[in-house]
Amino acid sequence: MFFNDPNIKPNLKRHDIIFKEDSGFNNCLENCFEEQFDYIITNPPWGSKFTQGQKDLLLKKYPLLKTTESFSITLYNSFLKLAPEGTLIFFLPYSFLNVFSHGSIREYLLKQRISLTIRLLGNAFEGVMSEAIRLEISKARNSLNSIMVFSKKNPSPTIIPLSGIQAPDYIIPATAANQELKVIEKIYQKDHFLLKGNAKFALGVVTGNNKEHLQRKATESSEPIFRGKDILPFQFKTPELFIQFNPAIYQQVAPVEMYRQRKIVYRFISDRIICVLDSEKRLLLNSANLFIPTLDYPLETIVALFNSELYTFLYRKIFHSKKVLRSHLESLPLPLLSQEEHLFFKVLHEKYRTGDKDLRELDYAVYEIFGLKQKEIQIVEQG
Numbered sequence: 228m229f230f231n232d233p234n235i236k237p238n239l240k241r242h243d244i245i246f247k248e249d250s251g252f253n254n255c256l257e258n259c260f261e262e263q264f265d266y267i268i269t270n271p272p273w274g275s276k277f278t279q280g281q282k283d284l285l286l287k288k289y290p291l292l293k294t295t296e297s298f299s300i301t302l303y304n305s306f307l308k309l310a311p312e313g314t315l316i317f318f319l320p321y322s323f324l325n326v327f328s329h330g331s332i333r334e335y336l337l338k339q340r341i342s343l344t345i346r347l348l349g350n351a352f353e354g355v356m357s358e359a360i361r362l363e364i365s366k367a368r369n370s371l372n373s374i375m376v377f378s379k380k381n382p383s384p385t386i387i388p389l390s391g392i393q394a395p396d397y398i399i400p401a402t403a404a405n406q407e408l409k410v411i412e413k414i415y416q417k418d419h420f421l422l423k424g425n426a427k428f429a430l431g432v433v434t435g436n437n438k439e440h441l442q443r444k445a446t447e448s449s450e451p452i453f454r455g456k457d458i459l460p461f462q463f464k465t466p467e468l469f470i471q472f473n474p475a476i477y478q479q480v481a482p483v484e485m486y487r488q489r490k491i492v493y494r495f496i497s498d499r500i501i502c503v504l505d506s507e508k509r510l511l512l513n514s515a516n517l518f519i520p521t522l523d524y525p526l527e528t529i530v531a532l533f534n535s536e537l538y539t540f541l542y543r544k545i546f547h548s549k550k551v552l553r554s555h556l557e558s559l560p561l562p563l564l565s566q567e568e569h570l571f572f573k574v575l576h577e578k579y580r581t582g583d584k585d586l587r588e589l590d591y592a593v594y595e596i597f598g599l600k601q602k603e604i605q606i607v608e609q610g
Contacts, residue, residue, distance in 0.1 A: 245275075245285070245300050263310040270318040271301040273357070292331045298323070299332040302362075306336070312367045318348075321358040324399040325546050327554035333397040337389060342368040345401050347378040360401070376401045388412075395423070396558055403544040407610050410603050411544060414537070417597055419560035425522040428553045429485040431495075431511035434470075435478030442469045455494040455514030458503055460534040460586070461579035463492075472510060479513070486510055490517045491526055491533075493556075498549050499539040500556070504530045504576070518553075524561055525569050527576035532561065534579075534586065535593040540607045562596055 275297035277285065282295040292299055298319055309315050323329050324345070336343065346361040374392075376385040385405055391412050392399055403411060432452065434440040442449060451466030458464075474480040486508065493502035495516050504526050511517060520526060532538055538559060542548075546555045564572075575589050594604050 244304050245297055246281075246288075263308055263313065265310050265313045266315075267305045267309055267313070268316045269301075269305070271298040271305075273298050273320055291335060294328045294331065296328055299329055303332055303335065306339075306364065309364070309366055313365075314367070315362075315364040317362045317364075318351075319360055319362055321347075321360055321401075321547065323360065323362070324401050325548065327396055327552070330396045330398075333392075333399065334394070336364070337392060337397055341366050343374045345374060345376045345399070347376065347401060349379070374399065378402075391415075396554060398545055398558065400545045400547075402547045404610075406606050407540075407544050410599070410606050411541065413599070413603070414541065414597050415560055417560065418563045420522055420524060420563070421557060421561065422518065422520065422522075422559070423557035426518045426520045426557070427485065428518045428556075429481035429516065430479065431513040431515045431517070432470075432474075432477055432481075433479035433513045437512075440470060440477070442471075443467065445469045446471070450510060452510040452512055453492070453515055454512045455496055458492055458494050458501055458515055460501055461503055461530065461576065462582075463503055463505070463509070468512070470510065481517075485517065485519065488519065489526065490519045491530060492517050493533075493551055495551055496549060497551055498543065500533040500542055500551055502530055502533050504580070516551075516553075518556065525573060528564065528569050528572040529561065531572045531576050531579075531589055532593060533559070534589070536586070536590040537593045537597065537599075537607055540610050544610060564596065568596065 277295055277297075285295045285300065286293070289300055289303065292303055294300075298317070302317055302319075305315060305317070323333075342363075342365040344363040344365075346363070348359040348361060350356075351359040372389050374387040374389070376387060378385075381404065385401075385403065385408070387399065387401070387403075387408060391408060393415065400408065400411065441452070445451070446469070449469040449471045452468050452470045452472075453463055453466060454468065456464075457466065474483055488508065489504070489506050491502055492505050492509070492511060492515055493500060495514050505517075520529065533556075541559060542551075542555065545558070546552075548555065571592065575592065579586065579589070594607075599607070
């Protein structure tokens with residue numbers, strides 16, 4: 228790449244930007260930080276595999292980042308090498324914007340006085356399932372206290388105010404339009420709790436061999452086990468699989484007492500939160516996960532909120548994910564409610580648990596809790 232000068236002499240070097248091992252060339256990235264670059268443009272490695280020893284070394288070497296993800300470390304080191312008026316362009320997976328493990332590099336960049344632009348590329352790379360983004364950083368322009376997001380769907384950019392990107396995870400809701408961002412901001416302005424630090428989470432059973440361990444017919448020594456697709460809003464489907472439960476022989480099992488108590492169960496693979504309250508000590512396969520709140524907040528209210536249209540909107544616009552992760556659930560607001568309001572949601576929960584499938588009463592009750600007006604409700608339901 229010679230730009231406009233046919234006589235340019237490129238300065239080529241080989242260097243390990245993650246471990247910074249000397250490769251026989253001048254190890255500038257480690258020892259010569261006075262050398263900086265006007266442009267850094269790359270598609271860094273995504274999801275590089277490291278040994279446990281290498282991971283331990285990276286966590287020690289980059290305590291600020293709290294991750295061993297290769298592209299986060301590459302981005303951090305590249306930013307340090309960017310000249311004061313420089314521009315950096317990285318092609319990254321969409322997960323950079325919303326996954327918990329990248330929270331520290333997001334926090335670091337958001338606290339620099341720089342201009343950040345995001346371009347949503349969708350499924351840009353053949354054979355790669357992950358959606359991609361183009362991250363543009365400019366030190367030449369000071370931050371306007373916002374991030375600009377461009378996508379193919381919207382002719383004009385979305386402006387995300389930095390004030391709307393909250394600690395501790397600093398998730399960037401890049402798929403939300405400007406009007407949707409205002410609704411999200413209003414929702415989070417209501418006093419609320421979070422599940423982060425206030426719940427125990429566990430995965431369903433990984434048998435290691437479902438054909439060997441699961442049965443289609445119940446026996447005297449077996450019990451039902453539920454998959455993600457067996458979970459409906461407020462209800463379990465009739466079980467189709469059974470297991471002679473022997474935790475010692477399976478590949479991965481949560482502490483058994485987690486399954487054997489009152490808990491909230493949710494689908495893992497889903498583009499919305501679908502959850503149900505389990506009071507019957509059911510077993511779960513790994514396509515269904517669970518959590519047990521430890522704060523004083525009724526489980527019926529949590530199940531009602533999470534199954535509502537408003538929380539579907541929050542999930543899709545903030546996280547834009549087909550996998551419901553622990554960090555997603557930990558970031559959703561649980562509004563401070565009166566005893567009367569909790570009782571109302573308990574009555575609704577019982578109504579839907581016993582078969583009513585029309586959730587409109589629930590949806591409008593949740594809208595009312597957050598004080599949404601009719602135009603804001605339209606934005607939620609159209610989104």
